[in-house]
Amino acid sequence: MSEYKKPLPTVDGDSRVYWEGCRQHKLLIQQCEDCQKHIFYPRNLCPHCHSDRIKWVESSGKGKVYSYTINRRPAFPSFAEETPYVVALIELEEGVRMISNIINVDVDQVKIDMPVEVVFEKATEEITLPKFQPARS
Amino acid sequence: MSIRKAAAIVGVGDVETEKGRVPNGMSVLQVQALAAKRALDDAGLTFDDVDGLFTAGFWGMPGDGQFNVLALAEYLGIQPKYMDSTQIGGSSFEAHVGHAAAAIKAGLIDVALIVYGSTQKTRLPSEFVVVPPAHMSQYEIPYGISLPMAGYAMAAHRHMHEYGLKSEHLAEIAVATRKWAQLNPAATMRDPLTIEDVLNSPVILDPLHLYDCCLVTDGGGAVVLVSPERAKNCKKKPIWVLGYGESLSHYTVQQFPDMTMTSAAISGKAAFEMAGVTHDDIDVVEIYDSFTITVLLTLESLGFCKRGEGGDFVSNQRTAPGGDFPLNTNGGGLSYGHPGMYGMFLLIEAVRQLRGECGERQVKDAELALAAGTGCYLSSTSVVILGRD
Numbered sequence: 001m002s003e004y005k006k007p008l009p010t011v012d013g014d015s016r017v018y019w020e021g022c023r024q025h026k027l028l029i030q031q032c033e034d035c036q037k038h039i040f041y042p043r044n045l046c047p048h049c050h051s052d053r054i055k056w057v058e059s060s061g062k063g064k065v066y067s068y069t070i071n072r073r074p075a076f077p078s079f080a081e082e083t084p085y086v087v088a089l090i091e092l093e094e095g096v097r098m099i100s101n102i103i104n105v106d107v108d109q110v111k112i113d114m115p116v117e118v119v120f121e122k123a124t125e126e127i128t129l130p131k132f133q134p135a136r137s
Numbered sequence: 138m139s140i141r142k143a144a145a146i147v148g149v150g151d152v153e154t155e156k157g158r159v160p161n162g163m164s165v166l167q168v169q170a171l172a173a174k175r176a177l178d179d180a181g182l183t184f185d186d187v188d189g190l191f192t193a194g195f196w197g198m199p200g201d202g203q204f205n206v207l208a209l210a211e212y213l214g215i216q217p218k219y220m221d222s223t224q225i226g227g228s229s230f231e232a233h234v235g236h237a238a239a240a241i242k243a244g245l246i247d248v249a250l251i252v253y254g255s256t257q258k259t260r261l262p263s264e265f266v267v268v269p270p271a272h273m274s275q276y277e278i279p280y281g282i283s284l285p286m287a288g289y290a291m292a293a294h295r296h297m298h299e300y301g302l303k304s305e306h307l308a309e310i311a312v313a314t315r316k317w318a319q320l321n322p323a324a325t326m327r328d329p330l331t332i333e334d335v336l337n338s339p340v341i342l343d344p345l346h347l348y349d350c351c352l353v354t355d356g357g358g359a360v361v362l363v364s365p366e367r368a369k370n371c372k373k374k375p376i377w378v379l380g381y382g383e384s385l386s387h388y389t390v391q392q393f394p395d396m397t398m399t400s401a402a403i404s405g406k407a408a409f410e411m412a413g414v415t416h417d418d419i420d421v422v423e424i425y426d427s428f429t430i431t432v433l434l435t436l437e438s439l440g441f442c443k444r445g446e447g448g449d450f451v452s453n454q455r456t457a458p459g460g461d462f463p464l465n466t467n468g469g470g471l472s473y474g475h476p477g478m479y480g481m482f483l484l485i486e487a488v489r490q491l492r493g494e495c496g497e498r499q500v501k502d503a504e505l506a507l508a509a510g511t512g513c514y515l516s517s518t519s520v521v522i523l524g525r526d
Contacts, residue, residue: 009275041276041391067298067396069290070343071283079281087282089291089391099277099391112298129279 004123005078011126014042017056022128025120027059029096040096061118062135063092070107086110090132104133139411140235143242144249145368145375146523148182148361149485150175154474157325157354158259165196166212168357169254173213176359181372182248187361189219189246191237193229194253195477196260209252219246225385226512227425230360230480231519235381237362247364254357255476273389283342286350286428288390288514290342293430295396297344299445304344306448307429308335311348311471313457314426318468320458320498325352326472348471349429356476358485376488379414379505380522382407390514397445401438401509401518408507408520409440416441419522420503421490422462423483425511426469435509439520463500466490480510484521491525 011019018041021028030039034051045052068088074080086102088110102110103119115135122128150172152159159168169192177183192209196202206222221236223229230251237249270278277284296302312332318324330348338347368375382404387393409415416439424435433447441462442450456464465471467486470479487506489495505524511517 006281007270007278009279010269010271012271012275015275041273067291067295068343069283069287069294069345070340071281071287072340072342073283075281075283082281085281087280087287089393089396097391099280099282101280112294123279127279131280 006123007076007078008123008127014044018042019127022120022130023126025128027061027118027130028056029059029092029094030054031057038094038096040098060093063090063116063132065102065110065112065114065116066091066097067112068102068110070110088132090116101131102133103131140238140242140381141379141411141413142365142377144238144362144364145377146360146484146488147363147368147371147373147375148176148180149488150179150359151482151485152254152357153323154325154355157352157474159256159355159357162259163256165254165256166209168256168355169209169252170213172254172357172359173250173252176250176361179373180361180363182361184213184215186248187215187250188217189237189240189249190215190217191221191233191249191251192253193222193224193233193478194255195257196255225383225517225519227427227478227480228383228510228512228517228519229478230484231508231510231521232383234360234362234378234484234521235383235519238378238381241362241364247367249362251360251362253359253478253481255478256355257477258353258355277389277391282390284390285514286342286345288393289428289430290345291390292393292396292434292515293344296430296434299397300448302433302448304336304346305332306451307349307433308332309451309454310426310429310432310456311335313451313454313460314465314469314471316457317466317498318472321468321473324468324473325354326468345428345430351427351470351475351479352472354474354476356474356482358481360481360484360488373492374525376491376523376525378521379524380408380410380412381520382411383517383519385517388513388516393515397434399434399438399511399515399518401435401511401520402440404518404520405439405509408522412522414505414522419505419507420463421466421487421500421506422464423487423506423508424465425479425483425509426465426471427475427479427511429471431511431515432464434515435511439509458498466495466498466500483508483510487523491523
């Protein structure tokens with residue numbers, strides 16, 4: 001694998017479990033044990049009821065496009081090779097949303113509400129990024 | 138507690154630009170000092186009168202700008218007893234007005250100086266600092282998201298999906314704003330612009346075109362607020378703070394709860410209720426136009442039209458000079474200038490309109506103005522309603 005030149009996440013106390021899950025091809029999100037709502041991005045207090053009883057659960061990895069944009073110009077020079085590319089806000093089945101790329105698709109075919117599924121892309125030994133592609137089923 | 142008529146704006150000042158750049162390679166501190174001096178001169182006050190200092194900005198980070206209110210006070214040679222560097226993005230200065238009015242109402246200060254300066258267009262290469270994505274950004278930046286614009290582009294797509302908004306509607310805003318800029322000699326972009334020009338300009342981030350985006354310029358501005366007692370002896374007639382509200386719906390794009398509505402629904406409602414006026418009472422409206430979609434969502438969120446009807450509302454050049462809804466009368470961030478955090482210039486233009494100082498672009502008999510700031514990724518909003526005697 002050639003050297004990875006794009007920005008990499010800075011793993012911290014909030015995100016260590018999340019990124020380790022991604023490395024193992026598991027999309028881990030959080031759930032509040034009190035109000036039962038799912039939480040993303042990870043944190044130590046539920047943003048809905050402020051309980052600190054938070055657990056990790058594995059997402060189905062399935063969701064749909066809540067909205068998106070197509071980068072006709074790269075955000076950073078390191079993205080030039082793959083431009084144009086899609087940056088989307090994905091709503092997972094569990095109800096939480098996350099920013100990711102939609103890959104393995106013609107960028108002009110992406111639509112809001114399009115069903116998508118997670119696919120893991122290894123960046124470095126430590127970091128694997130969850131990305132999304134059109135759902136197969 | 139209401140701060141209705143607790144304070145008045147008595148001074149405004151700004152710094153001219155040529156092709157978007159401040160003159161003579163001025164430093165960002167020189168820009169702020171000049172704007173502050175002009176605002177105080179406008180009011181007939183001096184730096185010795187200032188007892189509250191308010192500022193926000195992006196200059197000198199990392200570096201001296203991290204302590205921007207201290208740095209600015211030192212540079213100006215003043216020792217305020219009240220300091221506020223609230224940073225909620227481009228809406229910070231409307232928030233500063235509210236905070237300053239509250240401090241004046243509480244009797245903590247009498248004269249508040251609010252200052253902004255930016256030399257983002259002429260800044261030195263060494264001032265560009267790229268940091269590895271951490272905290273919330275670690276879940277966004279690795280995907281090559283273009284901030285802040287991606288949040289606005291996604292909001293536009295979502296509005297198109299839910300309500301059938303068209304690029305033509307957004308172009309109406311860009312064109313109407315350009316017509317105002319053509320009446321303002323201080324505006325950066327004054328060439329004619331048509332709907333077709335906007336639609337034919339390059340798509341930067343779908344669905345937003347080049348002319349849906351604000352300019353990138355330098356600039357500086359300042360506003361002076363005083364107590365009713367001090368307002369009696371100022372050079373300019375008072376422009377009263379009648380209503381105020383601030384709010385947020387999210388910070389990062391990923392947490393944007395409803396991409397077709399901003400928290401102006403909350404901050405605007407608070408401002409209208411405090412002022413005791415209705416939408417129809419407002420004569421001139423200044424809405425943050427980082428992008429055309431910002432204006433459209435804010436119009437709906439403030440309640441000037443129903444949700445989903447913003448496209449129809451701005452059609453047929455309704456917000457242009459001669460239309461029945463004067464909007465962004467200096468030419469806005471889209472055509473006047475956008476030095477990073479534009480909210481300061483909403484206030485300055487609103488005050489000048491209420492004073493009747495706007496020459497060719499003057500809205501006749503303007504008595505009430507609304508300035509609505511938006512910050513970051515449609516994240517924060519703050520709304521000020523101003524009125525003259």
